[in-house]
Amino acid sequence: MNTVPTRIAEPHYLVCYFGAKYAPMLGVLLQSIADLQPCRRVVLLHYDTPADVLRMAGGYSNVVLRPVERHSYPPAMAAALKPLILADYLASPTLAGPALVVDCDMLVRRDPFDLFRADDGILFTIRDGVWPINGGVIGIRDPHEPAVSRFFHRWADRIAEIARDPHLVAIARSDKHPYGHVDQMAFAQTIGYERGTSEFAVLDCSELTARAVDGYVLNEMRSVPIDPETRILHFKGGWHSILLDGHTFTRNRPMLAGWDMFTAYGDVHARARTFAGEAALQRQLGEMPSWYDASRRNVIRVRYALRRIIDFTTDCIAVFRVLAGRYRIIVRRNHGLCSPIQASSVAH
Numbered sequence: 001m002n003t004v005p006t007r008i009a010e011p012h013y014l015v016c017y018f019g020a021k022y023a024p025m026l027g028v029l030l031q032s033i034a035d036l037q038p039c040r041r042v043v044l045l046h047y048d049t050p051a052d053v054l055r056m057a058g059g060y061s062n063v064v065l066r067p068v069e070r071h072s073y074p075p076a077m078a079a080a081l082k083p084l085i086l087a088d089y090l091a092s093p094t095l096a097g098p099a100l101v102v103d104c105d106m107l108v109r110r111d112p113f114d115l116f117r118a119d120d121g122i123l124f125t126i127r128d129g130v131w132p133i134n135g136g137v138i139g140i141r142d143p144h145e146p147a148v149s150r151f152f153h154r155w156a157d158r159i160a161e162i163a164r165d166p167h168l169v170a171i172a173r174s175d176k177h178p179y180g181h182v183d184q185m186a187f188a189q190t191i192g193y194e195r196g197t198s199e200f201a202v203l204d205c206s207e208l209t210a211r212a213v214d215g216y217v218l219n220e221m222r223s224v225p226i227d228p229e230t231r232i233l234h235f236k237g238g239w240h241s242i243l244l245d246g247h248t249f250t251r252n253r254p255m256l257a258g259w260d261m262f263t264a265y266g267d268v269h270a271r272a273r274t275f276a277g278e279a280a281l282q283r284q285l286g287e288m289p290s291w292y293d294a295s296r297r298n299v300i301r302v303r304y305a306l307r308r309i310i311d312f313t314t315d316c317i318a319v320f321r322v323l324a325g326r327y328r329i330i331v332r333r334n335h336g337l338c339s340p341i342q343a344s345s346v347a348h
Helices: 021-034 051-058 073-092 145-164 165-173 184-191 238-243 255-276 277-284 293-334 340-347
Strands: 012-018 041-047 063-067 099-102 106-108 122-126 133-139 199-200 209-214 233-234
Touching: 012 021, 012 073, 021 051, 021 106, 021 233, 021 255, 021 277, 041 051, 041 073, 041 165, 051 063, 051 277, 073 184, 099 277, 106 255, 106 340, 122 184, 133 184, 133 233, 165 184, 209 277, 255 277
Parallel strands: 012 041, 012 099, 041 063, 122 209
Antiparallel strands: 099 133, 106 233, 122 133, 199 209
16 A cells, blocks of 8 residues: 655645446546656545455555545435545545545546645636536645535535435426536535636635636536647546447437547556556456447547438438428329328328
């Protein structure tokens, strides 16, 4: 196990992790950080994690493994686990200096710590759309600030309160409110979030401020070509079935739009497997979808584009045939040449 002395002041990442399912994505995250800055510390807060996954993660010399207590919550309140784990950790943090809390299904492309300002307390990301907030990336200017630990406790408590009330859960998931999920509603209420504002005095923690950063810069979740300014890619939601289960792209995760993100993940995944070396550790990382071959990526992309064009053309032809058939019946009806049944079908 990698350990470091306490209270070292340096920028670092915090990652909460459990189980084995997301081990391939964890490996990609750790490899991307090692590629960018091999000495940048990553504190992995883990519980219920298989030994081989911990060996895979611990193979990176910049990773600090720190076991944490698993809080008991019913499934409906599972979203409270992350802020609770962070609150417990921040009561006695391993490292000082700016910290960036990241989900395990991410990939770091550029150093994100240049986004911190001297007066920042908490950083979070917003984006355009119905539900602007996502808690996948949260920046902490000073992990040793007592108000930070209190903030995470209040966030977790508010998640639990909302999860116990079906009416509040419905509000959290409604597209009429800027939340999307229970944890995001709790986060928004804890910081006093309002649309159109980027800086907030955290409720009940007046000495702590929260600042919003554009999601495309610090937490890119869309299937889009990668912007040069983007620091972190977030492979959430539909990406899981593609990258972990080998499924094909979908309407919500189209290949042509998300190809840059897909190949960026694939390239780092290949390096992570090479770094792991040992077969048992490579198994934890899994493999890319069977239909993907990195050496033929351009061919795959062209074939996919052609298939979409063919499918679209086929659909257009089918629609044209239906409309042409109805037009012929209308013409025949106007000339008294079609049967009452045909005329009735056109009317309907």
